[in-house]
Amino acid sequence: MPGFAIEGYVIVSVVLFALGIAGVLVRRSPLVMLMAIELMWGAAALLFLAFARQFALMDGHVFSFLILVVGAAEAAIGLGLIVLLFRAREAVDVDEVRELRG
Amino acid sequence: MPVDGSLRLILPEIIVAGTGLLALTAGLVSRRSRLPGFVSMLGLAAAAYFLLAEVAGETTQIWSGTVLVDGFSTLFKAVFLGIAALIALVSFDYIERNGLPAGEFHLLVLLATVGMMFMAGSLNLITIYIGLECLALASYALTGMLRGSAKSTEASLKYILIGAISSGVILFGMSLVFGVAGSVHLAEINAALAGGTPMLPVLLAGMVFLVAGLGVKMAAVPFHMWAPDVYHGAPAPVAAFLITASEAAAFAAALRIFLVGLPAIQEHWTTVFVALAVITMTFGNVTAIVQTNMRRMLAYSAVAQAGYVMVGLAVASERAVSAMIYYLIAYAFATIGAFAVVILLGRYHPAEDIADYRGLGRRAPLLALTLTVFMLSFIGIPPTAGFFGKFYLFQSAVAAGMPWLALIMVLNSMVSIPYYWGVVQTMYLREGETDAPLPAPAGVRWTAAIGLAATLILGLFPDQVVQLVSAVQVVPALLSGGL
Secondary structure, rough: OOOOOHHHHHHHHHHHHHHHHHHHHHOOOOOHHHHHHHHHHHHHHHHHHHHHHOOOOOOHHHHHHHHHHHHHHHHHHHEEEHHHHHHHOOOHHHHOOOOOOO | OOHHHHHHOHHHHHHHHHHHHHHHHHHOOOOOOOOHHHHHHHHHHHHHHHHHHHHHOOOEEEEEOOEEEEEHHHHHHHHHHHHHHHHHHHHHHHHHHHHOOOHHHHHHHHHHHHHHHHOOOOOHHHHHHHHHHHHHHHHHHHHOOOOOOOHHHHHHHHHHHHHHHHHHHHHHHHHHHHHHHOOOOOOHHHHHHHHOOOOHHHHHHHHHHHHHHHHHHHHHOOOOOOOHHHHHHHHHHHHHHHHHHHHHHHHHHHHHHHHHHOOHHHHHHHHHHHHHHHHHHHHHHHHHOOOOEEHHHHHHHHHHHHHHHHHHHHHHHHHHHHHHHHHHHHHHHHHHHHHHHHHHHOOOOHEEEHHOOOOHHHHHHHHHHHHHHHHHHHHHOOHHHHHHHHHHHHHHHHHOHHHHHHHHHHHHHHHHHHHHHHHHHHHHOOOOOOHHHHHHHHHHHHHHHHHHHHHHHHOOOHHHHHHHHHOOOOOOHHHOOOO
16 A cells, blocks of 8 residues: 555544543533534544554444444433423523533 | 354343334323333343354354353343333332333333443444444433423533533544554454554544543542432433443443453552542442431442452453452342332432431331341341442452552442431431321332342342352453353
C-alpha cells in the first residue's frame, strides 16, 4: 500500500477524541453534548478503519459500520429524551436538571 | 458446520428476543393487562429449558468465532434469565399502578437480557460491544419509562449521556487494542501479545480506556456518578434489574476481556483493579451511611458491593472468579427481594424514605422479616448467602498473597453494618404513624419469598453451589491448547 501512513490517521483520531471529551466537559446543552459524544465514537471508528487498512483485515471495517448503526440508534433515544425533557420543563441545560442529588 | 446445528446453540437468545415481540403484541392487543408479563415469564422459562437441556455442557465457537458457547456463558445466561423472570414477576402490580405500557416494558427487559447473554457468550470484541449496546439502549429507555415523572426523565438523560460517553471510551480502547494486536478476537489478541508486548504505551492506553468504560457500567468509583441518580429515579423494578443483571453482565464481559484477551499485561490491570476496588467499596459504604432515602442507600450499597466483586477481578485466580460468580448470584437474589419490599412501600409512601419503614415489623411482619434477612446478607452475617460470598472473595485474596486487600474488605463490611442495621431498627424499634397492615400483591410476595429461599439455600449449602460454579472456566478449554 504505497503512500499509506498510519500516523496521520491516529493523530486525527486522537484529536477528534480529545475534542469530543472537551465538548462533553465544556458544553452544557444535552444536544451539543450528544454531538460531542458522536465525535468520540467517530474517532474510534476512524481508528478502526485505519488499523483495518493497515492489517488488511475486514474486522475493523465491520466494526466501524456497526459503530455508525449503534450511534444512530443512540441518537434516536437521546433526541426523544431531550424532547420529553423540553416539554416537561422547557429547559435544555443539564445544569437545570437536578432534582436527583445527594 | 451445518446451519441448523449452530442456530440450535443460540436458540435461548432467539426465544427471548421472539418472546419480546410476542409480549409487545400482547400489550397492544389488550392494554393494561397482565398478559405481556405472563408471556414474558413463559418465554423466559422456555429459553431456560433449552439452555439447560440442549446447550449446557457444550463448548464450541460458531460463526467464525463471533459466538462462543461454554460453561461460563451458560451459567451467566441462566443467571440473566432468572433475574429477568423475577423482574417480570415483581413488576406486575407496579406496571398497573403506574400506568406503564406493559408490552413495551417487557419487550425492553427481554431485549436487554438478549444483550447481556451475548456479552457473556462471546470472545469477539464486536459481539461483546453489540451486546453491551443492546443492553444499554434498552436500559436508557426503561429508565425513562415513567413519562409523567421528572425524576425518571432526568435519570434517563443522565444515564444516556454518561452511558454514551462510556461507550465511546470503550470503543476507543477496543480500537487501540485492535491496533496493537491486529485482531478483534480475544484469543487471537492473547496469542499476538504472548510473544511480547509491542507498543506497550498504546496497549496500556487501550487497557485504561477499557477499564474506565467498563467501570462506568459496573458503577465503580470514580465512574459511578450516574448510578445513585439512575437507581433512584428509574422505575423501581428497572432499578433492581440494572443493579443486578446489568452489573453482572459488565463483570462477565470484563472477566473475558481481561483474563482471556489481556493476560499479557496482567500486572498492570491488576494494579488498576486493586485501586478501583478499594476506592469503590470505601466510598460506597461511607456515602451510604448518610443517606436518608431507601433507594439512594441501596444505590450506594450497590456501589460498595461492586467494589467487593472487583476484588475478585483484581485477584483474577480461578478461585476468585468462582467467588465472584457466587457473590453476584447471591447479591442478585437479595437485591431483588429487597426491592420487592421497596416496591410495596413505594406504593403507600412515594418518597421512599428510610423513615417510612417505621413500624413495618407490625404492619407487614413477614415482609419485614425477609427484608431483615436480605440486610443481614448484605452485611455478610452467616448463614446467609452474603457471608459465604464475602468469605470466598476473602479467601481468594488471601490465597493470592493480598491479605491486606482482604483486611480492607472486612473493615468495609464493618463500616456497612450501621446503615443496613439501621433499616432493621427502623422497622422494629420505631413506632409508625399507623399500624394499618400493608396488603402485598402476589407478585411482590412471591418475589420476596424466592429471594429469601435463594439467600438461605445459597447460605446453607454453599459448598454444592461453589462446586457447580467452580466447574466453569473463563478461558474456555478449547482455547487453552492454542487456536
